Amino acid sequence: MISERAGNYLLELAKEAIVYYLATGKKLEVPSDYPIELDEKLGVFVTLNENNMLRGCIGYAEPIEPAITATIEVALAAAFNDPRFNAVTEDEFENLDFEVTVLTKPEMIVVAHPDQYFDEIEIGVDGLIIQKGYSRGLLLPQVATENAFGIEEFLEHTCMKAGISADSWMDESCDVYKFQGQIFK
Template identity: 30%
Template structure:
């Protein structure tokens, strides 16, 4: 799994905030990226909350661009294009809180009992049904591995026990979550 030093974590969050600020018409210079961030690749999920209310969360397990580009694109898409929530506005930007979750390469989940809901994400697909569940969804729920897997299946619109059905593909991946504090706009 990718590990980031504090300066890299801060830079990643500044990239997300600056991208959203520019998309909303606010002035924001792209921050300088410390060393290796410019060449890293990882799946990226970006989530936004405003005043504690979820306002968008989108991402991709497989990277389609270098990490900084992927983070900037997902930050804007999550804040402005998530069909489940109203878009973040320019007036809300100073109160918006961002979380960036980096996803390591997914692997088939061979032993559901070894799943760690605190540090692993899940991707469940069966036919046209698909969902991704990140550790943040399980935080504070008290879910063990079986409950976490059940909720991933349900989020995909499948039966709770769909992971055991033929044709269901379950992938697990390590997740590193990086969250910011309100008012750290770049």
């Protein structure tokens, strides 16, 4: 994954990108002095919380952009384009807690029977992506621990996030992926 220094840099960059947008209405340019390891394409999520409640969370599950670029893009999306919330305002910015999660590449969990997922998923370590047809849901690793989910509940909630029935993870036409996340707060 990335160094602590690079992760903390991304955390500050996410804040700076939002402050800059609030002040100018423009996207922050990539700074010139960032840690070179952030040129690597990585999945990145930015989570905003206000008073311990989710205020926005958007990210890239797949490594499609360099981490430095992805962080700016998803920070702005979490603050201003998460369809579950109104756009962040200048007045509330100071009350936000920021979290940047850098993801490993998702890997499909191949099982002969759905019961085998219980041996393949580790709560607090693995995040999940569940895909069935065009429906896809993702929950970061910390969601399971923050909500005291067991593995079955984690699978069910990821299905619901995808907009499919909670027991879809048992259907062989449903693909389950796991990934790990490095969290910076």
